[in-house]
Amino acid sequence: MAKIKNQEIGRRDFLKILGIGSAAALLPSCKDKKENTLSVVEPFSEESLGNMTYRINPSTGDKVSILGYGCMRWPLLENPEPGKSVVDQEQVNKLIDYALAHGVNYFDTAPVYCQGWSETATGIALKRHPRNTYFIATKMSNTRDFSFQAALKMYNRSFEALQTDYIDYYLLHSVGGGKGLETLQQRFFDNGLLDFLLKERKKGKIRNLGFSYHGDVAVFDYLLSLHGEVKWDFVQIQMNYLDWKHAKTINPSNTNAEYLYGELSKRGIPVVIMEPLLGGRLANVPSHVAEHFVSRTPGRSIASWAFRFVGSYPGVLCALSGMTYMEHLQDNLRTFSPLEPLTEDDMKYLAGISDILSKHPIIPCVDCKYCMPCPYGLDIPAIFLHYNKCVNEGNIISDTSDDNYKKARRAFLIGYDRSVPKLRQADHCIKCGECVSSCPQRIRIPREMEKIHHYVESLKVTQ
Amino acid sequence: MLRKIRVVMASVLFLLCLMLFLDFTGFFATYFGWIAKIQLVPAILAVNLVVVVLLLLLTFLFGRVYCSIVCPLGVFQDIISRVGSKIRGHRPAFKYMKELKWLRYSFLLLFVVTLIAGIPAVYTLIEPYSSFGRMANALFAPLYQWGNNALAYLAERLDSYAFYRSEVIFKGVTTLIVALVTIVLLFVLAGRKGRIYCNSICPVGTLLGLVSKVALFRPVLDISKCTSCHMCAKRCKSSCIDVESGKIDYSRCVVCFDCIESCKFGALEYKFAFGKKTQPLKSQDGLSRREFLAVSSLMAGSVALNAQNKVDGGLAAIEDKIAPERKISIVPPGAKSIKNLSDHCTACQLCVSACPNDVLRPSDSLERFMQPESSYEKGFCRPECNKCSQVCPTGAITPLAVEDKVSTHIGHAVWVEKNCLPVADGVSCGLCANRCPVGAISMVQIEGATQGLKRPVVDQEKCIGCGACEYLCPARPFSAIYVEGNDVHIVK
Numbered sequence: 001m002a003k004i005k006n007q008e009i010g011r012r013d014f015l016k017i018l019g020i021g022s023a024a025a026l027l028p029s030c031k032d033k034k035e036n037t038l039s040v041v042e043p044f045s046e047e048s049l050g051n052m053t054y055r056i057n058p059s060t061g062d063k064v065s066i067l068g069y070g071c072m073r074w075p076l077l078e079n080p081e082p083g084k085s086v087v088d089q090e091q092v093n094k095l096i097d098y099a100l101a102h103g104v105n106y107f108d109t110a111p112v113y114c115q116g117w118s119e120t121a122t123g124i125a126l127k128r129h130p131r132n133t134y135f136i137a138t139k140m141s142n143t144r145d146f147s148f149q150a151a152l153k154m155y156n157r158s159f160e161a162l163q164t165d166y167i168d169y170y171l172l173h174s175v176g177g178g179k180g181l182e183t184l185q186q187r188f189f190d191n192g193l194l195d196f197l198l199k200e201r202k203k204g205k206i207r208n209l210g211f212s213y214h215g216d217v218a219v220f221d222y223l224l225s226l227h228g229e230v231k232w233d234f235v236q237i238q239m240n241y242l243d244w245k246h247a248k249t250i251n252p253s254n255t256n257a258e259y260l261y262g263e264l265s266k267r268g269i270p271v272v273i274m275e276p277l278l279g280g281r282l283a284n285v286p287s288h289v290a291e292h293f294v295s296r297t298p299g300r301s302i303a304s305w306a307f308r309f310v311g312s313y314p315g316v317l318c319a320l321s322g323m324t325y326m327e328h329l330q331d332n333l334r335t336f337s338p339l340e341p342l343t344e345d346d347m348k349y350l351a352g353i354s355d356i357l358s359k360h361p362i363i364p365c366v367d368c369k370y371c372m373p374c375p376y377g378l379d380i381p382a383i384f385l386h387y388n389k390c391v392n393e394g395n396i397i398s399d400t401s402d403d404n405y406k407k408a409r410r411a412f413l414i415g416y417d418r419s420v421p422k423l424r425q426a427d428h429c430i431k432c433g434e435c436v437s438s439c440p441q442r443i444r445i446p447r448e449m450e451k452i453h454h455y456v457e458s459l460k461v462t463q
Numbered sequence: 464m465l466r467k468i469r470v471v472m473a474s475v476l477f478l479l480c481l482m483l484f485l486d487f488t489g490f491f492a493t494y495f496g497w498i499a500k501i502q503l504v505p506a507i508l509a510v511n512l513v514v515v516v517l518l519l520l521l522t523f524l525f526g527r528v529y530c531s532i533v534c535p536l537g538v539f540q541d542i543i544s545r546v547g548s549k550i551r552g553h554r555p556a557f558k559y560m561k562e563l564k565w566l567r568y569s570f571l572l573l574f575v576v577t578l579i580a581g582i583p584a585v586y587t588l589i590e591p592y593s594s595f596g597r598m599a600n601a602l603f604a605p606l607y608q609w610g611n612n613a614l615a616y617l618a619e620r621l622d623s624y625a626f627y628r629s630e631v632i633f634k635g636v637t638t639l640i641v642a643l644v645t646i647v648l649l650f651v652l653a654g655r656k657g658r659i660y661c662n663s664i665c666p667v668g669t670l671l672g673l674v675s676k677v678a679l680f681r682p683v684l685d686i687s688k689c690t691s692c693h694m695c696a697k698r699c700k701s702s703c704i705d706v707e708s709g710k711i712d713y714s715r716c717v718v719c720f721d722c723i724e725s726c727k728f729g730a731l732e733y734k735f736a737f738g739k740k741t742q743p744l745k746s747q748d749g750l751s752r753r754e755f756l757a758v759s760s761l762m763a764g765s766v767a768l769n770a771q772n773k774v775d776g777g778l779a780a781i782e783d784k785i786a787p788e789r790k791i792s793i794v795p796p797g798a799k800s801i802k803n804l805s806d807h808c809t810a811c812q813l814c815v816s817a818c819p820n821d822v823l824r825p826s827d828s829l830e831r832f833m834q835p836e837s838s839y840e841k842g843f844c845r846p847e848c849n850k851c852s853q854v855c856p857t858g859a860i861t862p863l864a865v866e867d868k869v870s871t872h873i874g875h876a877v878w879v880e881k882n883c884l885p886v887a888d889g890v891s892c893g894l895c896a897n898r899c900p901v902g903a904i905s906m907v908q909i910e911g912a913t914q915g916l917k918r919p920v921v922d923q924e925k926c927i928g929c930g931a932c933e934y935l936c937p938a939r940p941f942s943a944i945y946v947e948g949n950d951v952h953i954v955k
Contacts, residue, residue, distance in 0.1 A: 072775075086777070145774045157764035304860075369776035376937050377781040414627040418619055422630075423781050430884070430894045430937050461847040 015055055016290065042299040044330045049324040049340055052103030053339040055317050057270050059233045062135060062168070066311055068106035069099055071122045072113045072368060073322030087114050087121040095329060096125040100134060102333050106318050108137040108272075110173055110372075111154050119161035125302040136162055137169035137272075139212065140193070143177070143438070148191040155200075166415070169272075170197065170206040171236060174370075175223065176215030178437050184219050194226045197228065208233035211414045214440035217255040220263075227267055234317060235264050236272040238440070240282060241309040243275075248359035253442050261313060270317035273310045277321065279366030282306040282357075286392045291358060291365050296349065299361065303328075309350055312341040361396075362388040363448050364441050371435035371445060379424040380435060380445060388421040396455070400462050409459045416456065426452040465494055465733060466720035469531055469830035474582040477538040483854070484599035484609040484816040487629045492817050492854045499534060499856035503667050508578075508807040509858035522671045526678040526718040530661055530668055535599075536591035536659055537717065540653035544700060547654040555655065555878035558693075560702035561710055563663045567672075574666035584832035588809040588821035591665050592856075594645050594813030597833065601642035604816055605631045632841060633861035634815060634824040638833050657700030662715040672714030681713055681736045682723055695731055781938040784840035787879075793837040793928060793948035795823060795844065796871040797863035798854035800951040801831070808834040814851035819843065822930070823851060834859070837873070839930030839946065844873070846900050866869065869901055872953040874928025874946040876904070877919045882936075885909060885916040895919050895932035895944050904932060904944075919944060 024325065053066045075095075080086040096107070107126065109118045119138060126134060138158045142151045172194075175184050188194040200206045208231050212310035213220050223232070238247075239257035247254040264271050277283055283303040293302045310319045323329040341432070342350070365384035376378055390396050395408040402408075416425065436445055480498045482491045499505060506514035530537045548554045570589055577585040587593050608631045610633055615626040633639075661668040675681075684695075687707045696704045698721045703712035706839050747834065768938045791801070795814065798804040810833035815823045820842035825833040833850070837844060852863040853912045876895075884892040886909065896904040896919055903925035905916035919932075921944075936942035 112773070112775045112776075115777040157902060337756040372775060373777045375779055377779045379778060380570075410624050414624045424778065427935060428894075428937070429900065430890075430892045432890055432892070460845065 003373060011287065017206060033228045033349045035117065044334060046102075049102065049309075049333060049337045052333075052337045053311070054103075055270075057208070057234065057317055059231075059270075062208075063105075064135060065103050065105045065336070066316070066318050066339055067104050067307075067332050068108055068137075068318035069096070069104055069443045070274070070320040070322035071107055071109035071118045072196070072306065074114050074118060074121055075324050076114065085120060087117045087119045088125060089121055092121045093125045093128070094242075095323065095326065096122070097128075098326065100129055102334075103337065104136065106169075106320075107134060108169075108274075108320050110139040110141050111161075112141040112143075112173075116457040119158055123164070131164065135168035137171065137173040138162065138167055139173035140188075140197070141173040142187055143174065146186045146191060148193060148196070149191050151191065152196075155197075159205075159442060166205050166207060169208045169234065170201075170211065171209075172197075172211035174214055174440055175211050176213045176217070177218040177382040177440065179217035180219050181222060184222070199459070210234040210236060210272070212236035212272075213260070214238060215254070215442060217259075219257070220260065224263055224267065227269070232269055234270040234272055236274055237264070237455070238275045239260065239271070239273045239310055239316075240276050240278055240306055242278065242282065242307075242354045242357050244354065245351070246354055250356045250364050251442055265315035266315075269315075269398075271315050272317050273319040275366050276310045276319045277303055278364075279307045279322075279368065281362070281364075281366065281388070284392060285353075285357065285390075286360060287394075289353060292353065298343075301329060301331050301335075305350065307332060307335045308340060308342050309347075311339040312347070361389070362391045362441060366441060368440060370438045372439055375432065375434055376428060376430055377424055378426070378428055378449070379420050380449075382424070383426050383449070383452060386416055390415065396453070406458065409462075413459055426450075426456065429453070466724045469471055469528070469718075469720055470933065471767060473532045473538045473541070476533060477535055477542075480535040480595075481603070483813060484596060487604075487608065487611075487819060489817070489819060492850060494768065496854050496856075499592070499811070499854065502535075502856060503529065503671075504590045504592055505810055505811070505856035508809060509856065511858070517812070519588055519674055519794075522674040523678055525680050526675040526713065526716060527668070527671050528718045529671060530658075530717040531719045534591055534595075534667070535593040535887050536649075536665075537658070539595060539598075540649060540658060540660065541700070541719075543602040544657060546853065547650075551579055553658070554698070556697045557657050557699050557702050559699075559707075560659075560694050561706045562715060563701075566663050567669045568914055570664050571666045571669040574835055575687055577647060581806055583805060583808060583834055585810075586666075587833060588641070589666060590809055591661075591667055593809035593811035595810075596816075597638055597642040597814055598646050600812035600816045601634070601639045602646060629819065629939075630841075632821055635827055635833070637827045638810075638812065638825040641833065651887050657702060658715075658717060659702070661717060662701055662703070662747055668715075668717075675716065675718075676714045677737070678713060679735055679737045680733060682711060682718070682720070682731055682733050683736050684705075684709055684711060685730045685732065686727050690728055690730075692727075694725045694727070698722055698725040716830075782941065784934075785940040786838045786840055787941060787945040789945075789951055791874075791948035792826065792828075792872045793930075793946055794830065794952075795835065795837055795851045795860055796868050796873050796927075796952065797849065797855070797860040798873075799861060801948070802951075803861075804834060804859045805831055806859075807857045809857055810834050813854050813856065814860060817850045817854045819850060837930065837948075839933040839942075841934075843930035843934040844928075850927060867954075869927060870954055872927050872949055872955070874930075874948045875923050875926045876928070876932050876944050877947050878919055878921065879941070879943050879945065880918075882938040882941050883918055884943065885912070885918055887938070887943075888914065889914070893917060893919070894935055894937060898931050899926075900929060900931055901925050901927055905929070 016240055026421060053284065054063045055066055057064055076086050076093040079087050107122055109122045111119055114121065140151060140154065142154060172188055197206060197209060203211045210369065211223060214384040237257065237260045239261060243257040245256055245258055261271060278344055285302060290302055293305060298333045307319060310316055321328065321332050363384045365381055367381045367385060371380045390412050395411045397405050397408040399405065426449040431446040433446060439445060476498060479491065479495045483495060483499060500511065501514055504549050522529060534913045542699045563625060573588050574589055608629045611626060612628050615628045618626040649660065667726060689706065689709065691706055693706050696706050700719065701717055702719065703714045703715040704722060720733065723733055794801055794804045809871055810825065814835050815825060822839060822844050823835045823838045823844055824838060828907050846868055847865055849865050849868060852860045880886055884890045891904045898908050903922045904919045907920050909916050909918045928949065929944050933942045
């Protein structure tokens with residue numbers, strides 16, 4: 001199957017255009033549509049796949065595939081029935097069957113993912129396979145109601161939705177958010193929730209206990225200081241070649257992955273990686289960066305660089321990827337079957353790339369949708385994705401005398417109305433701030449909305 | 464040859480005129496807006512003496528070529544007739560008909576009287592240009608937009624910006640019904656009786672007929688060559704050639720040249736014929752009558768979001784806005800006053816078609832029947848836009864420079880306490896103040912409120928009535944701030 005990657009078209013958009021799987025026949029016709037470089041990725045064939053790389057979890061001896069399936073980005077139905085699942089179950093079944101058949105055995109979900117339907121969908125698909133052929137990870141997502149009762153309800157519901165008696169990997173979801181230590185205290189200590197979870201681990205209902213962390217580093221440090229008593233079986237952090245040294249450059253209140261990983265590997269705690277691709281942002285790099293990559297490793301996808309980066313660290317148990325489409329899954333399978341670690345030279349090269357990317361004026365949204373639904377109807381991630389797409393394509397131009405101003409203006413405004421309905425655009429943000437505490441990337445969403453609104457206005461008034 | 468020239472000119476002007484109503488990008492309005500301005504009734508309403516005199520002169524020279532070439536409704540009837548004959552497989556056979564004089568002049572009188580008296584509900588209905596405009600706007604524009612949207616859909620998938628979506632909005636039931644009735648009548652009449660509307664109802668036709676009676680150039684029937692085959696009369700959509708008596712009723716002839724082409728014996732010729740006598744024949748009974756209905760309804764929908772368990776993703780439902788009951792209608796900048804608009808508007812819907820912000824819509828009220836008014840449920844009167852004032856052919860909306868827009872006060876914002884978010888939900892907001900393009904709104908402490916909640920206060924001196932606040936107000940379906948129109952626009 002031929003697969004061509006056009007830098008101007010995102011991975012997802014690309015598939016939306018062509019339809020999964022049927023890409024081959026249509027591709028030659030869309031070649032050279034844009035002047036930009038097309039990198040021709042080698043055709044995918046199952047035969048050419050080697051064996052999946054596995055890592056061993058020291059505390060339970062689990063043999064975990066280095067590619068973990070992130071269940072936050074399942075394909076959604078276009079018109080779900082009210083009150084019924086929004087997830088496209090048929091596609092999920094297909095993806096999970098394929099993943100299992102090719103050695104992926106770690107599935108990471110949470111009660112809140114996919115508008116609350118991820119666990120159910122994942123459970124349905126996995127139930128069709130023997131329980132001992134995969135590991136389930138899910139989380140305690142008690143980010144609003146901190147009562148023990150509510151937490152217990154959420155905990156029990158996970159077993160029900162996933163149709164299982166035990167959970168292999170259980171995480172305190174997204175600690176470090178809200179008011180840092182204070183919120184952590186309320187969510188897990190004051191209500192006795194952590195004690196309860198430890199007991200559950202002892203009973204075997206939870207096989208590995210860990211936490212996923214974003215945000216206030218004091219929380220991360222504090223939880224690690226408890227390692228002696230609690231003994232964390234694993235920890236999930238956001239790590240990728242950009243956040244390795246530049247998380248702080250992009251947002252001073254964030255912490256570089258280098259520090260986080262270093263602290264964990266010092267203590268011998270297995271690390272699970274989230275956002276290795278930053279929600280696709282590291283696959284959708286600006287054209288000049290893309291050209292760089294392509295000339296260095298022709299035939300390999302840009303995404304593969306990001307995955308090989310995290311895989312190259314021995315303390316990494318698995319790297320999660322939210323693979324919405326078969327094309328993502330196959331590309332990642334090729335990257336990890338088997339994993340080819342980066343050389344020292346490659347690492348230096350990536351460090352250079354991340355220096356460039358860190359100066360790139362995009363909004364660091366990874367489309368996780370934690371901020372959604374916005375009570376006033378805005379489609380926050382869609383607004384950011386559109387803005388970033390225009391940044392990457394060089395279509396953010398404020399200077400009206402610029403030769404490309406007219407073209408860029410048209411691309412921005414037409415694309416904006418296409419990606420975001422008028423009533424869900426940035427001009428409707430009332431700055432209520434509901435979203436701010438939910439954002440794991442700590443984006444000051446209302447401020448960005450205001451900026452985008454002003455940019456749109458400036459485009460509109462100059463006709 | 465003459466006929467071919469007529470067909471080509473008519474087709475070009477018709478298509479351009481139609482595109483004026485269909486195109487939502489503003490391209491045609493910019494370059495071909497003059498086509499609406501050379502229509503007779505709009506020119507009369509705009510007191511555009513140059514155009515009126517030129518049109519009368521044109522008719523005096525060549526007869527009613529205006530009706531054959533310039534008038535979109537006239538050409539549209541020809542198209543209907545032509546399409547009808549293509550479907551039936553043969554051309555309709557017209558025949559000579561006596562002039563319905565009494566009917567014609569009654570309509571002309573009615574038109575003049577209601578025009579002077581300012582009863583748009585009557586004169587706009589019998590006037591040809593705006594009848595066409597209403598059909599184009601209410602019936603053809605949505606089809607055009609759907610077609611465009613299909614292309615936009617494809618373009619989107621090909622990552623092209625060649626086409627973009629345009630939302631098809633239902634703008635008013637009265638106009639839709641009137642347009643539907645008009646088009647049905649036209650199909651029935653034009654298909655069978657040719658230009659009967661133009662010669663029995665249309666006040667423009669009757670008025671020009673008075674001049675064309677004595678036109679310098681006219682088709683003339685040479686009785687010495689005529690074999691009384693009636694071919695010309697059968698082709699004459701104006702039913703004005705009386706072969707038996709050898710006379711042509713020039714007050715009804717629209718100079719289409721069909722008769723000249725149809726005559727195999729060269730008995731008809733278009734030539735200088737000033738002073739030659741014509742005798743229009745007498746008539747008796749009336750033929751057609753118009754009816755219409757006025758119904759009004761509201762469209763609303765949507766469900767509210769219930770946010771008990773916070774999960775990630777999904778979109779909150781957005782309830783459609785419902786227009787508030789405005790005591791005084793808002794009319795667009797350039798209209799000067801409701802009276803000025805009312806006095807000049809033919810309700811052709813060109814401004815409604817041209818409005819890129821979905822603000823203008825035809826009024827459903829009887830005194831301002833189908834004339835445009837502003838409402839802000841789908842957008843607001845944006846500061847950089849003066850499209851409606853560019854396109855208006857009648858002077859109902861006079862040309863207004865974009866720079867003058869911010870100094871034209873078409874209305875004023877009114878606060879509705881019970882809908883306001885800080886009051887109703889205890890949430891701090893201030894979007895209206897942030898988005899006001901002229902900075903007319905400031906937020907002040909609500910007395911006795913906790914958490915320092917603020918409410919908007921409108922500086923009426925600054926407010927121009929653009930509706931940004933009303934459109935963007937998060938309160939739904941009724942905004943907590945809305946615009947009342949100004950009877951007379953204040954310019955300062």
